[in-house]
Each structure stands twice: as structure tokens, then as C-alpha cells.
Amino acid sequence: MEEIREKVIKEFRRRKYAESTIRGYSNTLFRLFDFYSAHNPTELTNKQVTSYAKSLINQKKSHTTLRTLIFVCRIFFDQMHNKNHGIYPFRIPDTAERSADFFEQSEVLELIDRKENLKHKIIFLLMYSCGLEVNELLEIKVKDIISKDENPYIILHDSKGNQKRRAYLSKRVIPLLSDYYKKYKPESYFIYSQNDKNKKYSYTSVRKLLIDSLKEMGLNPALTSRAFKYSYIKHLYQLGIPLIIILEHLKIKEFDSHIEYSKLIHEEQIINFTPYDRIITTSEKTESFDDLESLVFKLKDLDEIDYLLEGIDCFRNGSLRAGVIFIWSSAIKNIRKQILDKENLKKINEELINIDSRAKIIKNIDSFEYIKDETTIHLAEKVGVFSKFEKNELINNCLGLRNKCGHPSNYKPEIQRVKSFVEEVLNMIYKKTLPNKVKKTSNF
Secondary structure, eight states, X not given: OHHHHHHHHHHHHHTTOOHHHHHHHHHHHHHHHHHTTTSOGGGOOHHHHHHHHHHXXXXXXXXXXXXXXXXXXXXXXXXXSOOOOOOXXXXXXXXXXXXXXXXXXXXXXXXXXXXXXXXXXXXHHHHHHTTOOHHHHHTOBGGGEEOXXXXXXXXXXXXXXXXXXXXXXXXXXXXHHHHHXXXXXXXXXXXXXXXXXXXXXXXXXXXXXXXXXXXXXXXXXXXXXHHHHHHHHHHHHHTTOOHHHXXXXXXXXXXXXXXXXXXXXXXXXXXXXXXXXXXXXXXXXXXXXXXHHHHHTTOOXXXXXXXXXXXXXXXXXXXXXXXXXXXXXXXXXHHHXXXXXXXXXXXHHHHHHXXXXXXXXXXXXXXXXXXXXXXXXXXXHHTTSSOHHHHHHIIIXXXXXXXXXXXXXXXXXXXXXXXXXXXXXXXXXXXXXXXXXXXXXXXX
């Protein structure tokens, strides 16, 4: 079973899906496997998948969950194992009225990930990640993409060639842009016409691509290409960026436009209370943890990624204690893996008995569940993962804070103490196993 799960994850990585998408797809498929735990996953039938899907429908699972199940089953059964399951004979229930203005983030990420045609993937990827309208996308030329800068960006122009703004370019996007450049070799327009490299791609082609993709995924057919820009604005707002800052970044300055976007994001709201009626709860301003978020995209272990994402979400919401606990859960699993990679089991167990004579023998990574975290850190030092200084820092500072946060009390960690905890976890645990910083990507 473990070998099959590893093959699934490897296949999703081969398709260059985002790690968050891989986690979602894998969990959907693995829950199906667990439902039929007495069966070999590769031998499951169309009828069994359909029966499982109907049980999800009875549980009122979302439209997205069922659609994802169909998609990953086609990959696993039809494409990876040639089972020819074909169409699953169940009907996905109608959903409540869906927005014609926005994508859910999970929807737009899946929309991008599903595109195997690299040009189509790049079109959707740039429109969402840079907040572009179709005309802005089609005006981009090769020289407009500044990818070697410390903060990469795209220079956007209007149809008359006048510079409109600079769109921040995610460093995660640059490798795909490089692949696109090598494959399609654009000379003038970055996204060019199928028949002429010197002509830009057509608006109608983008529109048809979106219509076909919406139909394929069962999304609201009323969505238009502007939904990418609207979703860019809404999702940045949901990530904590004030709306006025987002609009300034997009060079949207007209007062009427600000009102329009405010209504779009906030919808119609009626004030039916006064400040006299409610207490304002003050909360500390949470700071960004950019290094921690970057780490997520470098890891391969889905459990570690899950813990880190939960921790980041807690930090964003001001739940520092919960965030520390989740980050430590990821870190201690990483330490366990480093121990197993560093020494053979015989040597590991010899050192373990010297530290704690009552400890259970370690046979695999699951055996560590019966060993205290402090003992694990001592063991890591004995087999050469950490120096004595690092061991003491991890026990006294990192594990110490984790234990304070996990103990039922009124303890409230200071934000700087939490940032110090994160920095120590990154420097003493994760940077030992990550590759050196990648060199800057040059311009195309």
C-alpha cells in the first residue's frame, strides 16, 4: 500500500502540480483506498468507486470534492493502470448559486494544474498570479519579462504601447516560463498566434480556452476572463492585504472604481448595530513568515507540509500558540527522518538505550511516536545530526516554547519569541537537508 501511495505522489509531481494540489489530490485518492482497505487499490472497480462516491453524496460532500474524486480516479485507474473505468454512473448534485465573478482558490489552482498544454497553462497562470486582464496578457512581449531581478516583474503596456504598471512575478512561476520559452521560442509577443510568431494570441482563443476548461471542470459557465483579475484581488484581500493597497498596485485610481471593487469584494452590507453595542477585541498584529512559507514549496513529505500550512494559517490568524505546536510537529518529524538517514538501526538503538534504558526499540519512523521529543533530540546529537550547542538550543528554546504553548494556561508568547522559534527551527533543522539557494534565473 505504501509503495502505491508513493507512486501516486510521484505521478502528481511528474505532472508538475503544485504541492498544495498534490496534497489535496492524494488525500482524496487515499481516502478511497482506506474505504476499501481490504482490497488492492489497483483492483478497485468502477462499481466500487461509484458506490464510494454515492456515500460521499449522502454525507453532503461538496461539488468540488466529488469532481476531484472523478479527476484523480481517471488518472490513477485509467492512465496509470489502464483499467478503463470510463464514466462513473453517478450524478453530482446541483450546487447552490455560484459566483459569476470569482473562482475559489482551489478551483483556479486546479484549473491551472489540469492544463497539460504548456501554453494554456501559462495563460491561466499569468492571468491569476499577476492579476491580468486578457488584453494585458496579450500585449506582453519577451523583453517585458524581467526575471533576473531580485524581485521579478512584468512590465505591462496598453494597446498603444504605453507602460501601465509593473506586475510582481512569483519566483515559483519563472521555471515554467523558462520551459515555455525553450519550447515555443517566442521572438516578439510572449504569447503569440498559432500561425505567426510576430502576431499576438487572439482574444477569442483565450475565451474559447476558458469556456472549454470551465465545462471540463463543471464550473460556473458564467465566469469570464475577468474572474482571474477579480480572484487575484479577492484572494490577496483574504490574505490580509488592504483593498486600497491592492488597487493602488493595479493602478486603479478612479474613485468610482474603488467603490465598484469594494462592493464586489464586500458585497452589500447593512449596518444594523453601533460601536456602542459591541466590544472591540484588540489583537496583536501578526507579522509575515516569508521564509516559513518558502519552505513549504521545498519539502516533499506531505505530513510535514500539512503541519507547516496549518502553522502558517494559525500565525496569520493571530493564533501563535497553536501555530508553534503545528510547526514543531513538522520539525520533530524531520528530525526523526534525519536520524534514520544518518545511522543504521543497530547504532541508533544502542545510543537510544544509553539515553533511556526503558525506551522501545526503533524499527521505523513510526516507532518514534513512543519516544519523548527531548529524548529524540538527545539521540539526534549522539548520531551526529546536531552539535551539542544545537541540541541545547532546540531543547531549551524550541521544545521549551512548544511545551509552554501546549500546556493549558494563560501563557501568551510574544511575537518576537515566536519569530525566533521559527528562525531556529529553520536554521538548525531544515537548512541541513535543503539544497543551497538556487541561482537567479536570467532574463529570457
